[in-house]
Amino acid sequence: xxxxxNKNTKLIVQGITGRDGSFHAGKMKEYGxxxxxxxxxxxxxxxxxxxxxxxxxxxxxxxxxxxxxIIFVPAPLAADAILEAxxxxxxxxxxxxxxxxTLDMVKVTTYLKKNGTKLIGSNCPGxxxxxxxxxxxxPANIFLKGNVGLMSRSGTLTYEMVNQLTTSGLGQSTCVGxxxxxxxxxxxxxxxxxxxxxxxxKAIVLIGxxxxxAEEHAAQYIxxxxxxxxxxxxxxxxxxxxxxxxxxxxxxxxxxxTAEEKIKAFENVGVPVARTxxxxxxxxxxxxxxx
Amino acid sequence: xxxxxxxxxxxxxxxxxxVTKEVLCYSVGEVRAATEKLGLPVVVKAQVLTGGRGKAGGxxxxxxxxxxxxxxxxxxxxxxxGYLVEKVLVAQGVKFSSEYYVGLTIDRNIKTVLxxxxxxxxxxxxxxxxxxxxxxxxxxxxxDLSMTPFLARKIAFALFNDFSLVKQxxxxxxxxxxxxxxxxxxxxxxxxLVLTDEGNLLALDGKMNFDDNALFRQKDINALLExxxxxxxxxxxxxxxxxxxxLEGSIGCMVNGAGLAMATMxxxxxxGGSPANFLDIGGSSNPQKVIDAMNLLLSDKNVKVVxxxxxGGITRCDDVAHGLVAALDTIKVDIPIVVRLSxxxxxxxLEILKSANLPVVETMAEAAQMAISLC
Numbered sequence: 002x003x004x005x006x007n008k009n010t011k012l013i014v015q016g017i018t019g020r021d022g023s024f025h026a027g028k029m030k031e032y033g034x035x036x037x038x039x040x041x042x043x044x045x046x047x048x049x050x051x052x053x054x055x056x057x058x059x060x061x062x063x064x065x066x067x068x069x070x071i072i073f074v075p076a077p078l079a080a081d082a083i084l085e086a087x088x089x090x091x092x093x094x095x096x097x098x099x100x101x102x103t104l105d106m107v108k109v110t111t112y113l114k115k116n117g118t119k120l121i122g123s124n125c126p127g128x129x130x131x132x133x134x135x136x137x138x139x140p141a142n143i144f145l146k147g148n149v150g151l152m153s154r155s156g157t158l159t160y161e162m163v164n165q166l167t168t169s170g171l172g173q174s175t176c177v178g179x180x181x182x183x184x185x186x187x188x189x190x191x192x193x194x195x196x197x198x199x200x201x202x203k204a205i206v207l208i209g210x211x212x213x214x215a216e217e218h219a220a221q222y223i224x225x226x227x228x229x230x231x232x233x234x235x236x237x238x239x240x241x242x243x244x245x246x247x248x249x250x251x252x253x254x255x256x257x258x259t260a261e262e263k264i265k266a267f268e269n270v271g272v273p274v275a276r277t278x279x280x281x282x283x284x285x286x287x288x289x290x291x292x
Numbered sequence: 293x294x295x296x297x298x299x300x301x302x303x304x305x306x307x308x309x310x311v312t313k314e315v316l317c318y319s320v321g322e323v324r325a326a327t328e329k330l331g332l333p334v335v336v337k338a339q340v341l342t343g344g345r346g347k348a349g350g351x352x353x354x355x356x357x358x359x360x361x362x363x364x365x366x367x368x369x370x371x372x373x374g375y376l377v378e379k380v381l382v383a384q385g386v387k388f389s390s391e392y393y394v395g396l397t398i399d400r401n402i403k404t405v406l407x408x409x410x411x412x413x414x415x416x417x418x419x420x421x422x423x424x425x426x427x428x429x430x431x432x433x434x435x436d437l438s439m440t441p442f443l444a445r446k447i448a449f450a451l452f453n454d455f456s457l458v459k460q461x462x463x464x465x466x467x468x469x470x471x472x473x474x475x476x477x478x479x480x481x482x483x484x485l486v487l488t489d490e491g492n493l494l495a496l497d498g499k500m501n502f503d504d505n506a507l508f509r510q511k512d513i514n515a516l517l518e519x520x521x522x523x524x525x526x527x528x529x530x531x532x533x534x535x536x537x538x539l540e541g542s543i544g545c546m547v548n549g550a551g552l553a554m555a556t557m558x559x560x561x562x563x564g565g566s567p568a569n570f571l572d573i574g575g576s577s578n579p580q581k582v583i584d585a586m587n588l589l590l591s592d593k594n595v596k597v598v599x600x601x602x603x604g605g606i607t608r609c610d611d612v613a614h615g616l617v618a619a620l621d622t623i624k625v626d627i628p629i630v631v632r633l634s635x636x637x638x639x640x641x642l643e644i645l646k647s648a649n650l651p652v653v654e655t656m657a658e659a660a661q662m663a664i665s666l667c
Contacts, residue, residue, distance in 0.1 A: 024606075025606075028606075076505065076508075077508060077509065100505050101505060102476055102503055102505045102506035102509070103398055103476075103478065103503045103505060103506070104398075104405075104473060104476055104503065104506065105506075106403075107398065107403060107404055107405065107435055108435055110403040111403070111404065111434070111435050111436060115436075126605075138605070138606055139605065140604075140605035140606055140635065140636055142636060143605070143635065143636075153551070154551065155549065155550065155551025155552065156549045156550075156551060156552075156605075157547075157548055157549025157551065157552040157603045157605060158549060158551030158552040158554075158555050159551070160603050160605045160635065161552055161555070161603050161634075161656065164603070164634060164635070181550060181551070183398060183400045184398060184400055184403050208551070210551055210554060211554075213400045213401075214400075214401070215400065215401070218401060234555075236551050236554040236555045236558060237554045237558065238558045238561065239539075239554075239557045239558050239560075239561045239567060240554060240557070240570070241537070241539065244537050245504065246537065246550060246553075246554055246570055247535045247549075247550025247551075247553060247554075247570070247572045248550045248551070249503075249504070249505055250400070251550065251554070255418050256418060257418075260558075276562060277559055277562060277656075277657060278555065278656065279655070279656075279657055
């Protein structure tokens with residue numbers, strides 16, 4: 002799906018001098034993503050993996066024409082880093098950082114919306130269009146270029162799903178990790194629409210989990226707007242109530258946000274829900290009329 | 293993170309939000325003294341970090357000193373949904389004519405703070421949401437506009453006709469929003485907010501939950517943390533880089549990634565087994581983490597089998613395998629372990645484990661089924 006990341010993506014890495022930032026900057030560059038710079042206040046002038054480091058996003062954008070940023074900044078400072086990117090004219094921000102306070106994300110999503118900046122995450126592994134661009138920490142080696150679009154709140158569960166698809170010969174057009182936080186950027190509805198409009202994508206896999214009601218809204222959106230086949234998986238059927246299951250957004254509160262409700266919502270609109278990750282390829286093949 | 297009613301009302305008081313006169317008590321003797329000080333009638337209320345106190349008999353109106361003492365001796369030591377009542381709040385009885393609901397939470401769809409009010413106060417708001425959703429008025433708050441006076445007034449006019457109440461409510465609503473922001477709350481509720489016979493709005497109850505992600509910058513709130521025994525264990529695990537939640541089953545799980553960990557628990561259940569826990573060891577193959585995780589699982593006497601499910605992305609399976617072998621060299625494990633390693637360098641990882649004589653499988657489903665059969 003070339004709308005979000007593609008060969009025109011010019012990426013800067015905020016937090017590039019940290020352990021994760023430097024490691025993944027190298028990985029993304031290796032994959033062929035056009036990593037044009039990094040930002041780390043006070044470290045301007047240095048180089049990481051051959052990538053020039055700048056003091057501010059504004060400097061980086063002026064020098065490189067960057068249009069995308071990935072955030073590896075620690076949680077207490079991450080929201081500020083996202084705001085800085087948006088203010089400097091970055092078009093897409095991918096926020097990997099986990100642990101950002103929710104009210105910070107409220108401020109961020111409001112500002113970015115007003116500025117017209119797209120956001121993916123926070124607390125996400127990023128996204129990949131196989132053989133085109135990797136903006137994130139997803140392990141490139143498990144992906145295969147193909148026609149299935151994925152969107153997921155999870156990290157390694159997504160990789161598990163992708164692995165199932167790849168080994169069944171079902172390649173992926175774009176895989177987007179939307180993250181595990183309660184307030185985040187692009188979510189199911191926006192991505193469903195983008196996949197619907199993407200000529201490369203023939204079917205969609207949606208991976209959800211307990212907490213909130215985004216899956217229920219997505220089910221309604223699919224009913225009204227999506228004609229391409231969709232298959233879902235919902236994690237957390239065995240989760241106890243009122244407990245945060247790792248992800249900040251994965252919590253059943255006051256009895257709502259359960260996996261059962263979400264599964265029912267999808268089944269009610271004709272979206273099959275796999276009971277185990279292994280069922281996904283079969284369900285897809287059936288819907289896509291592949292043997 | 294949750295706090296008690298009395299703590300929420302202390303925070304409200306601090307912002308000059310009217311609350312009932314009340315005293316926290318730990319014994320029947322203290323309840324007697326408090327009742328004498330406040331005057332009858334009083335309400336004796338269990339202070340526990342769970343809802344449903346009233347239904348459980350943990351909230352009692354006392355019209356005489358004897359009633360208050362009896363209520364206290366009944367309620368202190370009571371078990372409410374697994375929480376032991378160690379303290380009660382003795383609140384001065386208030387005569388009121390109406391009850392309202394006021395609540396603030398985060399709306400994930402609109403991505404802002406949501407301010408909710410209802411004239412159906414004094415009942416469980418989830419019931420109102422189910423039976424009479426139109427009775428709950430919702431107002432998303434634009435963070436740039438904030439709870440500016442006209443907005444607070446608009447909400448107040450939606451709830452009250454009497455202008456003196458509108459004025460009181462306007463001030464109150466602004467303060468609640470400020471509290472929400474100042475404390476990084478995830479929920480602030482007054483249910484019920486009552487209209488006293490003197491014509492004042494007063495918080496009869498108070499509830500506050502906080503964003504765990506923000507506790508690092510909320511030292512005063514963090515200091516109010518009162519973890520249960522289980523939560524202490526969870527916090528200790530957190531310090532070691534592990535996210536752990538104990539359940540009641542027999543198959544201990546060790547997984548990398550929260551979503552995958554949930555899916556692992558689900559799969560065990562799907563095949564007829566019972567997961568003993570949720571445990572996300574995160575993205576590191578560091579042997580110490582594996583040792584800590586193993587120790588955590590083994591400390592639960594219910595665990596009969598350990599299932600390790602690792603999907604190596606950036607984390608390499610051979611690193612994980614080395615970590616696991618090093619861990620098993622350090623600690624003695626008497627129960628069966630099933631390992632599933634998939635992803636980056638999985639072949640190498642599986643070889644390392646095979647030579648350590650560990651049952652290894654390639655798929656999650658096989659691992660779950662094998663673990664169940666070994667139970």
